[in-house]
Amino acid sequence: AQSVTQLGSHVSVSEGALVLLRCNYSSSVPPYLFWYVQYPNQGLQLLLKYTTGATLVKGINGFEAEFKKSETSFHLTKPSAHMSDAAEYFCAVSFNDMRFGAGTRLTVKP
């Protein structure tokens, strides 16, 4: 069975600060991992995904995530937060179907 755990339901950063959203996965087979973003009153859209190959994955809007098998982690980072990054972020793992974490709400303070 696959699952993901997102550490921290709320994260608050100042504009210009590093964004770090944590995700750990559990999978008995090599996982496919995703980060999705949900802006207010909208559906989810894909930020980035890891399938195979390079473990550092770059996504849209300056986000990136690193797949670390030894730590079973897929944390999402962005060097400098912008006000427009305020949203809810979901980590997901996929093999036969897609399983989502509980989500992390990111607040960006001016």
Added chain:
Amino acid sequence: EAQVTQNPRYLITVTGKKLTVTCSQNMNHEYMSWYRQDPGLGLRQIYYSMNVEVTDKGDVPEGYKVSRKEKRNFPLILESPSPNQTSLYFCASSLSAGLGAEAFFGQGTRLTVV
């Protein structure tokens, strides 16, 4: 434009009154699914469909029905809604069930059952 379209976006209904939330995709995707989103619980899968006429239960199917008569459409039916079905619902589609296939989501339907 590739998209998943859900209707309605907002719905307030009374307990026991049957309702249908429609979902349509224009990407010729095989796989479609319904999720509900509740605070602190993330997205939980209600039902999914691998292809036309093939549907199966997800993690929280109680109180819901679905059908897949055409590839593009996957309506969610609540035969007798109850207040615990008040939630934000998303339809999603993808090329396949997993294996790295990206899921495309509708805009969501916010349902309130009073």
